Amino acid sequence: MADTFPRTSRPADPFRRPTLQDVAERAGVSRALVSIVVRGAPGASASTRARVLAVADELGYRPDAHARLLARQRARLLGVTVQLGHPFHADVVAGLYPAVERYGYELVLSATAPGRDERRAVETLLDYRSEGLILVAPDAAETTLAVLARRLPTAVLARRVQAEQVSVVRTADDVGVGQAVDHLVGLGHRSIAHVDGGALPAAEDRRDGYRSAVRRHGLDPWPVAGGQSEEDGARAARELLAQGLPTAVVCFNDRCAVGLLDVLIRTGVRVPDDISVVGFDDSQLARLSHINLTTVGQDVERMAELAVAELVDRIDGCLPENPAAPTGPAHRPAGGPVRETVLPPRLVVRGSTSRPAGR
């Protein structure tokens, strides 16, 4: 070998990123002590701490995440699959960041995109040693999710899943749609259509909620094929225009509602005078001043918080309020029952609904 350097002196490449070793030499202390200081762990005097931090700052030292993760017993990493460009996913992840921080965890993102499916995204998360998985409205089969959940603690958000070991945090979709129908009936509507979500995860529940709500009020269900995008809503609107309009429509989600609204308005239908429209999600879209959509809100922040709490609980074997028994990842396939949390939705009444014409 041309040249091997012992720990205490190495080739002085000024462009190498500084390591613990560099800081330690410069500050005249051991690597271990620098580690203690930068981690903020107890065991260093205030004066040393200050000096080491000053040197670290001066050298522009930043700990290498990979080395740290490798050396640490615990990764304290939670992996999330996120569908880029989707407003709901964005809201969820935004809620996840403060939540993981509270528990001393870090978040690692893996995107699903055209050409990069969910399986691929999850594999990346496993490779990065995630201790827990958060799947936002995944489209994987229940059996696939069950297999995954046997490997490590897994939480599914915003989708109903019946699989062992999978924690679920979702909104009571049926109740939400029920609230929308109740609201419309309360305004005097008797002819209420539902533009559904087809085969999408939550579509079944929302359809059921709609059906039982209208029946409860002695009305006939009026189902229309829809989907999750504006395009689906637009298609449904054309369908309804051909059939003859109801006085109110409950849509699968906000995007669908917006597509429907747009086609109706362009055709000269007045909203809410001629027809009332309700969305689902209370996304940014619904809040736009000119859209001003009555919609059913999901408490995304709370969903994020609960999913993290649930996973951390399963991983640590205790909640941070009780830091008595944190003995490393406690996940064992034989683990206890897993919780399904169903959050109540809340109707947000805005300007797209009113009493029907002639009342």
Added chain:
Amino acid sequence: MADTFPRTSRPADPFRRPTLQDVAERAGVSRALVSIVVRGAPGASASTRARVLAVADELGYRPDAHARLLARQRARLLGVTVQLGHPFHADVVAGLYPAVERYGYELVLSATAPGRDERRAVETLLDYRSEGLILVAPDAAETTLAVLARRLPTAVLARRVQAEQVSVVRTADDVGVGQAVDHLVGLGHRSIAHVDGGALPAAEDRRDGYRSAVRRHGLDPWPVAGGQSEEDGARAARELLAQGLPTAVVCFNDRCAVGLLDVLIRTGVRVPDDISVVGFDDSQLARLSHINLTTVGQDVERMAELAVAELVDRIDGCLPENPAAPTGPAHRPAGGPVRETVLPPRLVVRGSTSRPAGR
């Protein structure tokens, strides 16, 4: 210590994730050989390769990304900051994945979200040892970008930046808006307003493109304050309705155009009969059948490809077509001049533009 185990035998925790060592023992070969096989590196016979892979598969072995990154001389990692929920960013990242794959690199994402600013996102990328940085329409100051670019190869997408060492890949925004104006003038419009992007990165260029295009045609500029969101477009529409409408509007982007469109249509203005509207980006939004927006398209895929090629070139010191001199990260602050690539936009004519009424 209660018990330390040498490399060749360790506590048989069946829930530990399998390592190279486990595969090696099971297959009766050395760790180094397993490493060679799983990396697909040359130096193993076909039969051994098959046997090792079979064992790896049987144990469910997956290489630990952190260990791999730590041990490898080169990280071959490109970091991207991505604004979650933004369609343009989503398109860019979707284009980035196949591009990095072609060059044998991996992508690491870091999100900007409410409560998590760009600086934080970039720091995470540095901690993860990214060899290059891709910033999509960053809002950092040019000086900040320059400082960053001195640390490691940095590419900025979709924003004009004048900073040493920063590679820039962007669309000729002024040309794009010019094409839109030319199109409208060609249809016979003489009164063309521009809803601008305020202080946003590309807004200046688009404003300039608008101004010089209308002047070229001997018309007067009609600037209106806008922004990047639907809300901004809606506000601009109300403003225009108060002023008296032009016969055509060129908007800062598609979202802005959609907001504007919506308010106009709700007011009873017919598009394109009463007014023509042009957007910018050719996003999914513009393609929706009921929106059907004439817009200026950016070649996002090509931007992604070019940014990656540029970074890889600077990092490797050579392009993959010429794998002669790959001698590790070659980035030195003294490095040569850095390229700015300006791609031509292309006008996509759809249904939101037509000849003005009375012609």
Added chain:
DNA sequence: GACCAGTACTAGAGCGCTCTAGGTGGTCGA
């Protein structure tokens, strides 16, 4: 002065990989 507890610090063994240098056995030309 011996003993103890506590604080401040260090040595050194890993974490799971990669990669260089070197070992082994077989084939082949001289």
Added chain:
DNA sequence: TCGACCACCTAGAGCGCTCTAGTACTGGTC
């Protein structure tokens, strides 16, 4: 018969951290 050479494989030293075990030094207590 002998090296030269190749194909295949192994040993072992890191990568930059964390963390356990242990050392040195202080000050109080009987």
